[in-house]
Amino acid sequence: MHETDMTKALILTVKDWWESQPDRPTISHVYLTVGQFTCVEPASLQFSFEVQTRQTFLDGAKLVIQETPLIAFCHHCQQEYHPEIGIHYACPTCQSPMDDIRSGRELKIDRLEYTSQPPIPLP
Amino acid sequence: MHQTFDAALEINLLHANQQGADHNRSHFDEWGITCLNVMSSPGAGKTALLERTLAELNHELRMAVIEGDMTTELDADRLRQYNVPVIAINTGRSCHLDARMVAGGIHQFAHQYNPSDFDLVFVENVGNLVCPAKFEVGEHAKVALLSVTEGEDKPLKYPVMFQEADCLLITKLDLAPYLDVKLDRIVENVRQMNSHVTIIPVSAKTGEGLSQWFDWIRSSLSHYTMQNLPISASMSLGG
Ligand SMILES: Nc1nc2c(ncn2[C@@H]2O[C@H](COP(=O)(O)OP(=O)(O)OP(=O)(O)O)[C@@H](O)[C@H]2O)c(=O)[nH]1
Ligand SMILES: [Zn+2]
Ligand SMILES: [Zn+2]
Ligand SMILES: [Zn+2]
Numbered sequence: 619m620h621e622t623d624m625t626k627a628l629i630l631t632v633k634d635w636w637e638s639q640p641d642r643p644t645i646s647h648v649y650l651t652v653g654q655f656t657c658v659e660p661a662s663l664q665f666s667f668e669v670q671t672r673q674t675f676l677d678g679a680k681l682v683i684q685e686t687p688l689i690a691f692c693h694h695c696q697q698e699y700h701p702e703i704g705i706h707y708a709c710p711t712c713q714s715p716m717d718d719i720r721s722g723r724e725l726k727i728d729r730l731e732y733t734s735q736p737p738i739p740l741p
Numbered sequence: 742m743h744q745t746f747d748a749a750l751e752i753n754l755l756h757a758n759q760q761g762a763d764h765n766r767s768h769f770d771e772w773g774i775t776c777l778n779v780m781s782s783p784g785a786g787k788t789a790l791l792e793r794t795l796a797e798l799n800h801e802l803r804m805a806v807i808e809g810d811m812t813t814e815l816d817a818d819r820l821r822q823y824n825v826p827v828i829a830i831n832t833g834r835s836c837h838l839d840a841r842m843v844a845g846g847i848h849q850f851a852h853q854y855n856p857s858d859f860d861l862v863f864v865e866n867v868g869n870l871v872c873p874a875k876f877e878v879g880e881h882a883k884v885a886l887l888s889v890t891e892g893e894d895k896p897l898k899y900p901v902m903f904q905e906a907d908c909l910l911i912t913k914l915d916l917a918p919y920l921d922v923k924l925d926r927i928v929e930n931v932r933q934m935n936s937h938v939t940i941i942p943v944s945a946k947t948g949e950g951l952s953q954w955f956d957w958i959r960s961s962l963s964h965y966t967m968q969n970l971p972i973s974a975s976m977s978l979g980g
Binding site: 620627630631634643644650655704705707715716726728729730731732733734 | 834876
C-alpha cells in the first residue's frame, strides 16, 4: 500500500523538474536507486508506477530500479558489515548498535532520459 | 526529429514532501511551537496516550492535536473532550499523513486560533508501522509506540520506524503480566538499531510511566522551541 504513496511522491518530484523545463520534454526513463533498508518493495513500486502514470506526462515512461544492500560501519571494529534485515542489526563482532548506515537508505532519483525537439532554426 | 537527453537529477524521491515538511516546520518555529509526530501500528494506543497527556498537562502547556485518520473522526471526537483544538484530517486511502495534508491542518489551525499562544502540537499519524516514518510532516521529533501485545520481534521486522524514533513508548504495560513478552528483549532489539532513542514503558490505563513521558515532553520543548526566532515577514501559509 505504501508503494502507492511512494509513487505519488516520486511523480510529484519528477513533475517539479518537468515543469521547470521550458519545452516540457517527453520522459522515456526514470532511473531510481532504492535501498533495502527502506519501506519500498521494487516490484510493487514498478506496478504502481505503471498504473499511476497512465495518461499523465509520464505515460509510457519506464522505471528502472537499482537496489542497494544494507551496509553498516562499526566504529568500534573499524569495519563494514551487512546487517541481516529482520533478524540482527548490531555488529556481529562486538554487538555495537547499527549507528552508521553506509548504504541501504537510498530513495533517490538518479537521472532521467528524455527526448526533446531540437530548436527549430530560424529561416 | 527528436534528440535523446540525459538529466542527472540526484534528488530524493521524497523531495517534494521534504520541502513541504520543512515549510511546515518553519511555521512551527516561527510560532514557538514544538511538533511531535506520534506513530505506531493500528491500535497501539496513540489516542489513549494523547487523552491522558492532554488531561494531565492541560494546566501546564497549551496544546493542540492534528489528528490523522483514514476515514472517521472517532479519535478526534475522543480528544475534543479535553478542550484543546483538534484538527481532523482524513487521509482517504493513504496509509500515513504527508506534509501537504498536515499543511492543510496547520492552515485551519492558524485561521481558527492564534498559534503563538501554543507550546505543543501533537500529530497523531495513521496507524501503520511501515512508512509514516519516511514521510516527514514538519515534526521536531518522532515518537513511536509499540504495545506489549505486538511482540518482541516487531522492531526487527519493521526496523525503519524504530531506527528513526527519538522516543519509543512501550505501551499497555499493564497487560505485560498476562503475556509471554519480555520487555528486555524489546529494548535490546530496538537498541540494536538505535542507540540514542529514549525508551519509556507506559500504561495509559494505570498511568505507570507517564510521568517519565511528560518529562520527556518537557525536555523536548526546551530543546526544539526557538522562542526568540525573528518572525520572518516572507513566511506565508500554503506557499
Ligand atoms: N490495557 C490497556 N489497553 C489500552 C492501553 N492503551 C490503549 N488501550 C486500548 O487499546 C485499544 C486501542 O487504543 P487506541 O488509543 O485507540 O489506539 P490508537 O493507536 O489510537 O489506534 P488507531 O488510531 O486506530 O491506530 C483501545 O481499546 C484502548 O482502550 C493501555 O495502556 N492498557
Ligand atoms: Zn504510507
Ligand atoms: Zn563491531
Ligand atoms: Zn488513534
